[in-house]
Structure formats: structure tokens, C-alpha cells
Amino acid sequence: MTARTHDLAAITALGVVFMIGPARTVTLATAIAAVFANLIGGITPDIDQPTAPFWRNLPVGKYFGRVFDAMLGGHRFLTHSLLGLVLFGFAAHWLIIFIHPLMMRVDTGLVWWAFMIGMFSHLVMDTLTKEGVPWLLPIPIKFGLPPLKRLRITTGKAVETFGVFPLLLIFNGFFYWANYHELLDILHQRIV
């Protein structure tokens, strides 16, 4: 999937989890940090791609991208597995604790969850593509849905652009329409 679809999927997952999860009050700083962390989590697995947007936007990103690519075992390897999810979970935990003194009003636990939800949504979305995802590394089997490869999506092609992406948008529209009062309550009462 493209970065654009991954970001939309990540924010969709975050919205659903937050809306159906237990009601909680968060600071505006937490809400903003959580959205950022979620979007970063949504594209993090693709740092194993030298051409990933993550690297393209850095001046010498192309070279770092190649180094990471080699270290992480090539595209759709460590960062696209449950093991990678756990390792990045630890890394994100320490990074968030490290920068917490700069953002005291932020609930670090929630920001961490937002990052992990973004990263998890990436693996789920990539599971729908032809290449599949090696969920159970070090067992080197790539899983995909539907199991028949022929029926899966090709990254960046018409089904993604005109099918998956608009469907996610429609889902968001419907979801927030159906939970309109809950959404108002969050915006008016629960972000402080």
C-alpha cells in the first residue's frame, strides 16, 4: 500500500479505537501528539524501503534508507512482523520517555498506543496486498488475505487508489455520522 493509504488506515484505526474504547479525558497536547505518533506509526514499517517517503524527505535519506534496508533484511521483512512490532514498541517506549520532559502535558501511554495502533494497521493493510506479510518471523512465511494471491491488491494500482482509499474515506464518514453525539462529546467535553 502507498503511504497515503497507510496514513488514512492508521488514523481510521485510531479513531475507531478511541471512540469505542472507554471514555477518557485527554489534554489537547496529548490528542495532537497521539495523531502525530499514529501517522508516524502508520508508515514506520516501510523504513525498510530505500524509496519510502520516510527517507525521501531527508537530504541523505536515500543512503540511510539503503543501510536500513540491508540491516532489516530487505522490504517486507523484520519491520513487517509481530517480532518487529514488539521491537519497535520497545524503541518507541524509550523514545517517548526520553522526549517526555519536553512535553509534560502529554499522556505518554496514550501516545505510545497511538503509535502502535498505526504500526499494527500498516501490517493489516499490507496483508491485503499481493506480497503478503511475514507476520510470524523468524518463520519465513508471508501471509495474505484473501489466501488466494490473485485476489489480493497490487500496491499503488487502481484497486487501491479507486477502491481501498475511497472505501476508507466512506467508512470514516459513516462511522463519525453514526457516532455523531459521541464525537461532539469528545470534542466539547473530553479534550481539555
Ligand SMILES: [Zn+2]
Ligand atoms: Zn509496508
